[in-house]
Amino acid sequence: MLKPTRTILALATGSLVLGLVGAGAAVADDGDNVPPREIVVGDGQPGTYPDYKHAIGKVVSKGPLKVRSKPTTKSRSVGHVYPHRKLEIECKKYGEKVDGNRIWYRLYDENNENNNENLDNGMDAAPNRAAYEKERWVSARYVKNLSEVKYCR
Incomplete structure (x- = not known):
């Protein structure tokens, strides 16, 4: 028995x-009940990435990783990245803890760099502000950095 x-x-x-x-x-x-768009790096084909200017990371989450507008889980989701995709990481910063890890990675965005170049050339600062509002962040808990990532200034 x-x-x-x-x-x-x-x-x-x-x-x-x-x-x-x-x-x-x-x-x-x-789930924000909004179908997020996938963030694509390079040409979007796994294994065929261009030469990177910044640090590289690989998504290690089991499902799609949300990309946020700020380094916190409470911020707006601006898209997602699928597992095993490579990301171009601009810099890292401390933010909200995710499974004990406070580091968040800001994804490189060519549009932000172009706006910063415009600012350096004496153009209006408004595009730079718009670029700041479109930042893309992912928790370092679900991204393995494949090269050294510098801290954000």
């Missing part, structure tokens, strides 16, 4: 653990 009870308890415990692991994945993608 004891053996079936132990078996049932072991199966119930295993199911509970597997259910909680699945719930953890669901929490990582909190």
